[in-house]
Amino acid sequence: MHLKLIFSVICAVSTFPLLAITFGNKSKQNYIKSIRNLMFSAVLAVLANILIANSSREHFANISYCLYFSELDWISYFLCMFCLEYTEHNNFLKKIKPAATVLCLLDSFFLYVNLVNKIIFDVYTSADRWGSSYYLYSAKPIYYVHLTLDYLLILIGIIALSISLCKSYGFYRKKYLSIILVVWFIILLNIIYMLFLIKLDFSVLFYAIAGILIYYYAYTYIPRHIKNQAFGLVLNYMNEGLVVFDKDRNCIFTNSMARDELGMTIENSGIDSPIVKKFINNNNIEEETFTEIYHTEDEPHRIYKIYYHNVFEKKHRTLGSFFIFENVTQEYEALHRMEEAQAEAENANKAKSMFLANMSHEIRTPINSVLGMNEMILREANDDAIIDYAQNIDSAGNALLALINDILDFSKIEAGKFELVDETYSFQKLIHDCFVMLLPRAEAKNLGFTFKIDENIPCKLRGDKQRVLQILINIISNAIKYTQSGSVTVTASYSQVSDSEIMLSVAVADTGIGISDEDKNKLFDAFVRAEQYKNRNIEGTGLGLAITKQLTEMMNGTITVDSEKNRGSVFTVNVVQKVVNYTPGGAFGTQTETESRATGESFTAPDAKILAVDDIKTNLKVITALLKRTQIQVDTAESGTEAISLCSEKKYDLILMDHMMPTPDGIETFKTIRNGDGPNKDTPQIILTANAISGASDEYISIGFDNYLSKPIKSNELEAMLMNYLPSELVIK
Ligand code: ADP
Numbered sequence: 001m002h003l004k005l006i007f008s009v010i011c012a013v014s015t016f017p018l019l020a021i022t023f024g025n026k027s028k029q030n031y032i033k034s035i036r037n038l039m040f041s042a043v044l045a046v047l048a049n050i051l052i053a054n055s056s057r058e059h060f061a062n063i064s065y066c067l068y069f070s071e072l073d074w075i076s077y078f079l080c081m082f083c084l085e086y087t088e089h090n091n092f093l094k095k096i097k098p099a100a101t102v103l104c105l106l107d108s109f110f111l112y113v114n115l116v117n118k119i120i121f122d123v124y125t126s127a128d129r130w131g132s133s134y135y136l137y138s139a140k141p142i143y144y145v146h147l148t149l150d151y152l153l154i155l156i157g158i159i160a161l162s163i164s165l166c167k168s169y170g171f172y173r174k175k176y177l178s179i180i181l182v183v184w185f186i187i188l189l190n191i192i193y194m195l196f197l198i199k200l201d202f203s204v205l206f207y208a209i210a211g212i213l214i215y216y217y218a219y220t221y222i223p224r225h226i227k228n229q230a231f232g233l234v235l236n237y238m239n240e241g242l243v244v245f246d247k248d249r250n251c252i253f254t255n256s257m258a259r260d261e262l263g264m265t266i267e268n269s270g271i272d273s274p275i276v277k278k279f280i281n282n283n284n285i286e287e288e289t290f291t292e293i294y295h296t297e298d299e300p301h302r303i304y305k306i307y308y309h310n311v312f313e314k315k316h317r318t319l320g321s322f323f324i325f326e327n328v329t330q331e332y333e334a335l336h337r338m339e340e341a342q343a344e345a346e347n348a349n350k351a352k353s354m355f356l357a358n359m360s361h362e363i364r365t366p367i368n369s370v371l372g373m374n375e376m377i378l379r380e381a382n383d384d385a386i387i388d389y390a391q392n393i394d395s396a397g398n399a400l401l402a403l404i405n406d407i408l409d410f411s412k413i414e415a416g417k418f419e420l421v422d423e424t425y426s427f428q429k430l431i432h433d434c435f436v437m438l439l440p441r442a443e444a445k446n447l448g449f450t451f452k453i454d455e456n457i458p459c460k461l462r463g464d465k466q467r468v469l470q471i472l473i474n475i476i477s478n479a480i481k482y483t484q485s486g487s488v489t490v491t492a493s494y495s496q497v498s499d500s501e502i503m504l505s506v507a508v509a510d511t512g513i514g515i516s517d518e519d520k521n522k523l524f525d526a527f528v529r530a531e532q533y534k535n536r537n538i539e540g541t542g543l544g545l546a547i548t549k550q551l552t553e554m555m556n557g558t559i560t561v562d563s564e565k566n567r568g569s570v571f572t573v574n575v576v577q578k579v580v581n582y583t584p585g586g587a588f589g590t591q592t593e594t595e596s597r598a599t600g601e602s603f604t605a606p607d608a609k610i611l612a613v614d615d616i617k618t619n620l621k622v623i624t625a626l627l628k629r630t631q632i633q634v635d636t637a638e639s640g641t642e643a644i645s646l647c648s649e650k651k652y653d654l655i656l657m658d659h660m661m662p663t664p665d666g667i668e669t670f671k672t673i674r675n676g677d678g679p680n681k682d683t684p685q686i687i688l689t690a691n692a693i694s695g696a697s698d699e700y701i702s703i704g705f706d707n708y709l710s711k712p713i714k715s716n717e718l719e720a721m722l723m724n725y726l727p728s729e730l731v732i733k
Contacts (some may be wrong), residue, residue, distance in 0.1 A: 008234060009049045014208045015043045021215055031085035032677075034286075035215050038078035042208045045071035049204045052135060061123045061135030062115055068204070069121075069146060070108035074154040075207050077104045079183075079214075081156030083317045084217060087164035087176065100153060107146050120146065133201070158183055171229040178217040186210040217316065241304075241325030245271055247318045249285070258325060261302075271321075279306050293328075303329045306565070349414060356411035360404040365616065368712030371397045372622030377714060383668070401712065405545040409470075413550045419552055422578075425465035427457055427504065428585040431492060433590075434472050441480050448487030449480075453588035457494050458502065460581035465552050468575065472506060474544045475559075475571045479510035486568070487513025497576055503557070504577050509570040515563040523561060525548040548573070603723055606631040608730040609650070610722075611680075612642040613669065614658035614688065619711075623656060626715045632722070640669030644676075651679035654725050656709075659689045667703060674704055684725040688713065 007061045018039045041623035048068035055061035067337045075217045077100055084093040114120040119139040136377050142509055158180065165176040165531060178436040218671045235242055241258035245251055246484055249271035251264075258264040262275075281288040284307070292306040306328040311319045376396065377390040404564060412418040435451055472490075479488040489509045515523065545559075557575035569687055612634055627634055637643035637651070640661055647655070655673070659666040673680050684706040700708045709721055 003200065004053050004453055007053055007202075009573045011046045011050050011053075011205065013133055013678045014205055016044050017206055017212055018043045018046075021212070027219065031082050032215075032219055032619035034078050034082035034085055035211065035218065038082060039211050039215070041071050041074040041078060042204070042211050045075060045204045046208060049201055053200055055135045058123055058125075058135065065121065065123060065135075065137050066111045066115060068201075070111045072150055072204075072207075073107050073111075076150040077101070079210075080153040080157040082218075083160045083179070084212070086179065087160045089160050089163075092160070096156070103149055107149055111146065128265075135543045136693060145688045154183070154187075169621070171226065175222045178222065179250060182210055182213045235532075236557070239327070241327075242322060243276075243325075244267055244322040246320050249321070251276075252320070258323075261327070262304075262325060275321075276558070278327075280308075285321065288312075294325075301329075302327060303332045316551055327629060331437075336548065350416075353414045356407055357417075360408040363404050364401070364711055365619070367401055369616070369618040369622055371401070371712050372626060373618070376622075376625040406547060409547050410543050410550075413547065418550075418554070420464040420467060422462055423465055424460055424462050424580050425468075426459055426585065427461050427468075427492075427678070428453065428459065428588070430465060430469055431472070431490070431506075431588070434469065434476060434490075437473065438476050438480060442488060443478065443710045445480065445484070447480060447483055448489075450487060451588050452489065453489045454493040456584040457492065457504070458579045458582045459585040460579070460583075461502075461504075462578040462580050463555065463575070467555070468577070469550050471551050471559075471573055471575070472508075474548045475506075475508045478506045478544060479512065479569070479571070483510040483512030483568070496656075501572050501576050501578055505572065505574045506571055507572040509568065511568040514565040514567050514569055516565050517562065520563065524559070540666055601627065602719065603731050604631045605630075605722070605726055605730045605732065606633075608722075609633045609635065609724050610654045610656060610726075611635045611637060611643060611646060611652045612656045612662070613637045613640065613666070615639055615661040616658075617687075619658065623713065623718075624719055626713065627722075630719065630722070632726075638716065640664035640666070640672075643669050644672050645679040647673045647683075648676070648678040650685050653727060653730060654722065655680065655683055655685045657685050657687050657705075659687055670703070670705065686721055686725065 022036050022039045022043070025032060025692065027033075045068055048064050051064035052061060052068060071536055077563050080100065081093070081097065084096070094492070103387055106218050111120060112577050119140060120143050123135045123137050124131050126136050127133045146542050161176050161180045161183070165173060165180060168176060170485055186206045186209070190203050193203050193206075235253075236256040238255065239257065240256040241262055241264070242253070243251060243258050243264055244253040245614075251266045251269040254264045254266060254269060258269075265277060271280075279292060281292055283292065287308075287310065289307070289309050292308070295303045296302045296304075300656070305328045307326070308321065309324075310321045313319050362506060371394065374393045378387060378394065378471075381387050381390060386531045407420070431451065431453055435449075439449055476488065476490060487510070491507045491509070493505050495505065549559050552573055552575055555575040555577070557573065559571065559573045561569060563569035610627075610632055612620055613636075614620050614623070615638055617638065621639070624634045635646060635650070637646055641664065643657070644664075657666045657670055661669070664672065670685055670687070673683075675681075685704075687700050687705045687708045689700070689708055689710055706725060707721060709717060
């Protein structure tokens, strides 16, 4: 009695995992579906077995045996289907499945017919040695047909697995081997069981165990095993090195790159090992992550980017950590080459800019002579034709000078030698100067020329006045240049940027030729001129706007253009300027010219003695000629040495010193005179320079020069300078 109870309980318990798998797994894969069906059949077979063990009537035992034998059919059937599906013998499966289904259905049917005619098996009672009685079955010959069918199905499954096992290789072998072993193991258990002739049929439990094992291998272990093997493959073939540590910082994996390139093996790469310490450097391994750059010491020299990661679980306890090594040697070398190339390009560009600056400097010197001499002709000639020729030389010379100045400015900006110089100025005065300067050009073309200036613009601003003027002259003269009829209107306003700064905004609108959309985009590039062919008669280099743009950007501003072909353009310039005095500057045209130099004012100083020093004779002639009408006594020296000797003999009221001379140059000569004991120790010295590189003027002042004049020298500037520095008692106005 006890034995039956134990048997029933064990059988009942064994159904739990089978039911859990049958109803818990939702996989859509065919072979998993077959396993689920197999499980369910096994559950029914186990239940049938419990009924057999506990049958008290023959009829009841008969029904239970029918259920048991028919479920054995279906267990074999689903096992066979699983094997064919799992081994992907799809064609064979298609052929065999209908026949197998029909045979199993027929077999099940005849097993139930046995209830009536008993042609397959019969049941009888038998008692064991403890007196318990059991219903056993006695098989009739036809029973072996049923048994053959079951074994045939299992055999087909084993053959399919064996074929696939033979065809497979590497770690895929495990896939089939594990299942075959399970099936053989169960068959072996069955045989052993039969040898013992136990009255209670435990064999069905083996099917249950087999189902669970097959399910575990097919659904869990093998896919995971294959996945792990595949990951291993990938990790070994990846270009990066990988070294993994467990929670105790022991190395548990190194991929082939880490082994081959860095010599890191599981044995030598604990986190405290010297090899790993090199990579850790000063970083903390408890940090979640860090990155390092590592240069190998050995040849060939390699550079690695190293990523370190700690992996934590939910409660922030370490699970492990890993290093990834990325060989970035090529990238670094490429970057290095790029940097070198960039430096080379920058140097070349600087050299080009310096060359341009020097060239324009060299060109300015002869123009100086040409324009100076020409001015003398203009002053002294009486013949109208000659005056006309000289005027032509003057305008062409000035155009050439403007061009050289543009190139000089541009190359200075490119060479990074351009600096803005802050000074306090009146915007109203500046815009008025612009108006006065450009009005004749607008009038010459019969253009309307209107200035609308916001009278609230603060009266004293601080910024680079010359460059603001340059920007405005550039865009206003362009507007005049590219307008044949109509008008040019300049509108100036401002907005507050901060307590001490305003954004000056000047818009120049014209009714000229306009600019096409296509040209608008490249307008601010150097040497670009829109419709080059059409505009070839209009003077220009295409540098003006490029310079203007750079200047506005240096003043934290912008320049924009709005234009319509044949209708006109509006150029708007915005620049940030500091405010010195917020008092409104007033309406346009009402300002007095307080800042103007004594231009045009003439004077004489017959008792004044000056020394002009220049190694180029023509320049000395120009200076002498320019000063002729002032009656100043001009001595000339053609070298520094001559100047020094003249200065030791005679006292001068002022010295005009050229900078660029063969040794000693202007600066050395200046120093010798200033630091000597001669009579000209304190004589004001003005340096003449064609060196317009930014900051140079400040440099001259810091050396000790009283002031500087840039070449080519203009007579009004020279006279203004002399009036400032000559002793006032010598100047007669
Ligand atoms: P440029 O010395 O040729 O005048 P800029 O850099 O000042 O050089 O101007 C570049 C080009 O932009 C000019 O060649 C001209 O085609 C176009 N441009 C500039 N201002 C105007 C304007 N107000 N109207 C039409 N075209 C203009």
